[in-house]
Amino acid sequence: MCTAISFNASHHFFGRNLDLDYTFNQEVVITPKNYPFNFKNGQSITQHYAMIGMAVISNDYPLYFDATNDQGLSVAGLNYPKNAYYAPSTNTPNEIASFELIPYLLTQCKTVEEVKTKLKNAIITNQPFSPEFPNSPLHWMVSDKDSSLTIESDKDGLHLYNNPVGVLTNNPPFPMQLFNLNNYRHLSPKTYDTLFSETLHLDSYSNGMGGMGLPGDLSSMSRFVRACYTKETCLTFQCVPKDINQFFHILGSVEQTKGLCDVGEEHYEYTIYSSCCDTTTGSYYYKTYDNSQLNVVHLANESLDTQTLLSYPLVTETSVHHVN
Numbered sequence: 428m429c430t431a432i433s434f435n436a437s438h439h440f441f442g443r444n445l446d447l448d449y450t451f452n453q454e455v456v457i458t459p460k461n462y463p464f465n466f467k468n469g470q471s472i473t474q475h476y477a478m479i480g481m482a483v484i485s486n487d488y489p490l491y492f493d494a495t496n497d498q499g500l501s502v503a504g505l506n507y508p509k510n511a512y513y514a515p516s517t518n519t520p521n522e523i524a525s526f527e528l529i530p531y532l533l534t535q536c537k538t539v540e541e542v543k544t545k546l547k548n549a550i551i552t553n554q555p556f557s558p559e560f561p562n563s564p565l566h567w568m569v570s571d572k573d574s575s576l577t578i579e580s581d582k583d584g585l586h587l588y589n590n591p592v593g594v595l596t597n598n599p600p601f602p603m604q605l606f607n608l609n610n611y612r613h614l615s616p617k618t619y620d621t622l623f624s625e626t627l628h629l630d631s632y633s634n635g636m637g638g639m640g641l642p643g644d645l646s647s648m649s650r651f652v653r654a655c656y657t658k659e660t661c662l663t664f665q666c667v668p669k670d671i672n673q674f675f676h677i678l679g680s681v682e683q684t685k686g687l688c689d690v691g692e693e694h695y696e697y698t699i700y701s702s703c704c705d706t707t708t709g710s711y712y713y714k715t716y717d718n719s720q721l722n723v724v725h726l727a728n729e730s731l732d733t734q735t736l737l738s739y740p741l742v743t744e745t746s747v748h749h750v751n
């Protein structure tokens with residue numbers, strides 16, 4: 428399970444929690460502007476936008492989990508089991524293999540509008556990257572500073588849904604997630620007087636009672652509601668570090684502690700990393716389960732007119748600031 432968020436404050440921020448019971452060898456990866464992409468549909472690109480994000484590099488190829496390009500467009504892939512359907516290839520030019528979608532969009536598009544145009548007649552296909560990395564059932568959130576889009580490739584075709592909340596988790600399909608939010612329309616950061624009785628004097632004995640009924644469990648529908656509510660009510664400070672801090676607190680509202688989510692055979696899902704990319708500057712902040720210190724990799728600090736992938740292994744050791 429995972430949660431992705433797009434957040435507007437002093438800058439535009441985009442990031443996600445990656446929740447899983449095992450870890451890949453993922454690292455922060457910068458793809459510079461002249462790294463050659465040879466897509467399965469026959470298209471080759473050697474001049475394109477640069478991108479930064481979390482990826483596994485295999486065979487010199489960046490398998491991105493989430494990334495942002497130098498134009499401020501971002502995409503994250505999240506688990507979408509049992510619903511994702513990728514079609515067999517028929518060798519047509521509008522095909523994109525599922526593992527290629529993030530680089531395909533981020534090399535060529537600046538905005539969500541451009542993504543919609545690019546994907547108009549697209550088909551997501553099922554060619555796997557390699558035997559070591561077979562296909563995963565994913566759906567995606569694409570965001571720029573003005574809007575977000577959910578991409579779902581189901582048995583009945585490719586769906587592009589406007590995503591007005593800027594949040595994505597996992598199942599069920601996105602229209603159901605959005606509809607389910609209606610069930611929480613009563614939630615409020617304020618504690619109102621009781622609405623259903625004038626004779627019973629029901630006491631507001633605690634702050635925060637306007638939020639009673641907000642789900643706190645880790646199921647994907649609950650995380651969707653909780654992340655939307657936390658994000659919508661979240662204050663912004665027009666100060667980049669403070670807004671990034673707010674972003675990590677929103678992600679923290681749906682993070683998974685080891686032990687809470689038993690997936691069998693003594694494995695537990697946990698939040699492996701949380702990321703927040705400042706898409707205005709291309710700075711990728713992250714923390715890991717064991718290291719809650721923020722680390723950052725800056726796209727702008729590298730020369731991007733090159734061909735070779737740059738990678739930055741995650742700093743996963745617990746870091747403590749000793750005060751005395």
Ligand SMILES: C[C@H](CCC(=O)NCCS(=O)(=O)O)[C@H]1CC[C@H]2[C@@H]3CC[C@@H]4C[C@H](O)CC[C@]4(C)[C@H]3C[C@H](O)[C@]12C
Nearest residue numbers: 428429446447490491492504506508526560561562563
């Ligand atoms: C597993 C993760 C989602 C986390 C999640 O939701 N876990 C709930 C498990 S459960 O459903 O609750 O049991 C997803 C998110 C992004 C994915 C990678 C995207 C690039 C690449 C695409 C290739 O085609 C296949 C390999 C590849 C490295 C992918 C591996 C894996 O699929 C990643 C990490």
